[in-house]
Amino acid sequence: MATDALRASDHPARWWRSRPDGRLECRLCPRYCKLQEGQRGFCFVRQRAGDQVVLTTYGRSSGFCVDPIEKKPLNHFLPGTSVLSFGTAGCNLGCQFCQNWDISKAREFDRLGDAASPAAIAATARRLGCRSVAFTYNDPVIFAEYALDTGRACRDLGIKTVAVTAGYITDEARPEFFAGMDAANVDLKGFTEEFYHRRCLGQLQPVLDTLVFLRNETRVWFEVTTLLIPGENDSAAEIDRASDWYAAHLGPDVPWHFTAFHPDFKMLNTPRTPPATLTRARDIARAKGIKFVYTGNVHDAAGGSTWCPGCGAVVIERDWYELGAYHLDGNRCRACGCAIPGLFERQPGRWGARRQPVRVS
Numbered sequence: 001m002a003t004d005a006l007r008a009s010d011h012p013a014r015w016w017r018s019r020p021d022g023r024l025e026c027r028l029c030p031r032y033c034k035l036q037e038g039q040r041g042f043c044f045v046r047q048r049a050g051d052q053v054v055l056t057t058y059g060r061s062s063g064f065c066v067d068p069i070e071k072k073p074l075n076h077f078l079p080g081t082s083v084l085s086f087g088t089a090g091c092n093l094g095c096q097f098c099q100n101w102d103i104s105k106a107r108e109f110d111r112l113g114d115a116a117s118p119a120a121i122a123a124t125a126r127r128l129g130c131r132s133v134a135f136t137y138n139d140p141v142i143f144a145e146y147a148l149d150t151g152r153a154c155r156d157l158g159i160k161t162v163a164v165t166a167g168y169i170t171d172e173a174r175p176e177f178f179a180g181m182d183a184a185n186v187d188l189k190g191f192t193e194e195f196y197h198r199r200c201l202g203q204l205q206p207v208l209d210t211l212v213f214l215r216n217e218t219r220v221w222f223e224v225t226t227l228l229i230p231g232e233n234d235s236a237a238e239i240d241r242a243s244d245w246y247a248a249h250l251g252p253d254v255p256w257h258f259t260a261f262h263p264d265f266k267m268l269n270t271p272r273t274p275p276a277t278l279t280r281a282r283d284i285a286r287a288k289g290i291k292f293v294y295t296g297n298v299h300d301a302a303g304g305s306t307w308c309p310g311c312g313a314v315v316i317e318r319d320w321y322e323l324g325a326y327h328l329d330g331n332r333c334r335a336c337g338c339a340i341p342g343l344f345e346r347q348p349g350r351w352g353a354r355r356q357p358v359r360v361s
C-alpha cells in the first residue's frame with residue numbers, strides 16, 4: 001500500500017511518529033497534524049501514504065528567479081550580490097495578508113512547473129554567478145528535506161544558503177533545519193498571540209523561540225522582518241513592547257526590517273502602510289538601542305541605508321534594493337573603523353535591483 005500510494009515526486013518525510021490511535025503525527029511544525037490514510041496536513045504538501053508520511057513537492061518548484069539579496073530582505077549578508085530564489089507550494093501558516101498567496105495557497109499540481117534536483121539548482125546558481133540560493137516565496141520549513149538536500153549540494157560548490165521563513169517550527173526540527181542554513185530572514189508578524197491566532201492561524205511563542213535559538217545556539221546570520229499592517233500590528237504600544245523584547249533577547253546587532261503592507265489576498269480593504277508608520281516604528285526600535293533598523297517596500301534613503309553606530313556616517317546607501325555609495329572596508333566603517341556585524345566582502349556585488357526569471361535544467 002505504501003509503495004502503491006507514492007507518486008514520483010513523493011519523498012519520505014522526516015519528523016513524524018506513529019500514535020497509539022493509529023494516526024501518524026507530523027512533528028515538523030507546531031501544528032502537529034495527525035494524519036489518517038491519504039490525509040494531507042494543514043500545509044497541504046505533507047501527506048500520509050500508507051504507513052509513512054511523505055513530502056509531495058520534493059524536487060519541484062514554483063519557479064526560479066535571480067533576485068538581489070536585499071529583496072529577501074538581507075542587508076548585512078553579501079550586499080549587492082544575486083541570489084537564486086525558489087519556492088514550492090503550500091504553507092504552514094494561514095496569513096490573511098499573505099503577499100505570496102498564489103504560491104503559498106497553491107495546491108501543488110496546479111502550480112509546480114519546474115522540476116529541479118538539488119544538484120541542478122546548485123549548478124545553476126554557480127553558472128549564473130549567484131553567491132547564494134534562497135528558499136523563499138513559500139516557507140521552506142514545509143519542504144525541509146528538499147531545502148536541506150539542496151543546501152548540501154550548494155555548500156559543496158561554495159554557494160551559501162538562505163531561508164526566508166516565518167520560523168514556525170518545532171524544537172525537535174529546528175536545530176537540523178537551521179544547521180543547513182548560512183543566513184535567514186525570519187518574519188516576526190506581530191507581537192501578540194491574538195494577532196497570530198486571528199490573522200495567521202498560528203502562535204507567536206514558537207516564532208520567538210526560533211529567534212532566541214538563532215541568536216543563542218547558532219552562527220546563522222539572521223535578520224528579522226515585520227510587515228506593518230494598518231490597524232492590526234502597527235500601534236506604537238505594540239512596537240514598543242516588541243522592541244523591548246527584541247533588545248533584551250536578540251541584542252542590539254540583529255537587523256530589523258519594518259516593511260510596508262499592500263492590500264492582498266483576504267485583506268483587500270486594508271490600506272497600504274503609510275511611510276510615516278514605518279518611520280515611527282524604526283524610531284521606536286532605535287530608541288531601545290537596536291542599531292540596524294530599516295524601512296522596506298518604500299523609497300526612504302534614511303530608513304533604507306546602513307548607518308555606522310560608531311560615528312553616524314552612512315556606510316551603505318540604499319534606495320529600495322539598489323545600492324548607492326559604499327563606505328565599508330570589509331566589515332569596517334571607512335570613517336571610524338567601527339565593525340558592522342554581518343558578512344561583507346572587500347567589494348559589494350553589482351547585481352542591482354534586477355529580477356530575472358530563469359530555468360533550471
Ligand code: SF4
Binds near residue numbers: 031040044142
Ligand atoms: S509541517 Fe505541515 S503536516 Fe507537518 S505539522 Fe506542520 S502543517 Fe501539519
